[in-house]
Amino acid sequence: EVQLVESGGGLVKPGGSLRLSCAASGFTFSSYSMNWVRQAPGKGLEWVSSISSSSSYIYYADSVKGRFTISRDNAKNSLYLQMNSLRAEDTAVYYCARDLTKYGYVTHDAFDIWGQGTMVTVSS
Amino acid sequence: EIVMTQSPATLSVSPGERATLSCRASQSVSSNLAWYQQKPGQAPRLLIYGASIRATGIPARFSGSGSGTEFTLTISILQSEDFAVYYCQQYNNWPTFGQGTKVEIK
Numbered sequence: 001e002v003q004l005v006e007s008g009g010g011l012v013k014p015g016g017s018l019r020l021s022c023a024a025s026g027f028t029f030s031s032y033s034m035n036w037v038r039q040a041p042g043k044g045l046e047w048v049s050s051i052s053s054s055s056s057y058i059y060y061a062d063s064v065k066g067r068f069t070i071s072r073d074n075a076k077n078s079l080y081l082q083m084n085s086l087r088a089e090d091t092a093v094y095y096c097a098r099d100l101t102k103y104g105y106v107t108h109d110a111f112d113i114w115g116q117g118t119m120v121t122v123s124s
Numbered sequence: 125e126i127v128m129t130q131s132p133a134t135l136s137v138s139p140g141e142r143a144t145l146s147c148r149a150s151q152s153v154s155s156n157l158a159w160y161q162q163k164p165g166q167a168p169r170l171l172i173y174g175a176s177i178r179a180t181g182i183p184a185r186f187s188g189s190g191s192g193t194e195f196t197l198t199i200s201i202l203q204s205e206d207f208a209v210y211y212c213q214q215y216n217n218w219p220t221f222g223q224g225t226k227v228e229i230k
Binding site: 035108112117 | 158167168169170173215217218219221222224
């Protein structure tokens with residue numbers, strides 16, 4: 001079964017850090033670009049960051065640029081999001097999502113597989 | 125940034141009726157448009173990509189159309205399991221999503 005499972009969410013104080021992980025299974029992880037998308041409570045979806053299959057290309061939304069770092073370990077079938085200098089407005093469910101197309105053009109594809117999400121709450 | 129605007133915000137429909145959802149892009153996205161369904165407490169599910177191509181396992185009652193800046197998602201005969209929030213997403217440039225249309229039971 002094709003599956004993505006996020007972990008690492010929790011409660012953190014403003015200015016703090018958190019590292020999210022996404023474990024992939026059931027497909028050739030190293031062949032796909034991967035993404036993080038977040039959803040604030042009661043709000044819509046917001047793209048956060050994308051990484052190409054070989055980590056050669058990495059992109060961030062302006063709202064997180066300079067604070068968040070996306071990475072992947074293809075040997076471990078895992079995607080990560082290091083979040084630093086967290087703010088209240090970063091509070092959201094964070095989803096990892098797979099690009100639809102194998103070896104596709106990163107940030108230029110639909111997302112066909114999503115994890116269940118992990119909640120990040122930034123509050124004092 | 126390409127802004128995606130969905131209308132209406134809420135659509136009240138009876139089971140068995142047709143639902144038509146709209147999505148407008150602030151500039152042309154060609155056919156690089158996807159639709160997602162999200163139910164409470166669940167992750168989004170890909171319904172349509174390439175503006176009109178149904179994703180794997182998606183029933184034929186879901187159809188997408190449009191190109192450029194105007195797009196439509198049609199659910200031909202609403203089933204009880206179709207009541208949810210629907211989002212459009214462009215991927216012609218950095219991905220951006222619409223604000224969502226909630227399809228509720230009339």
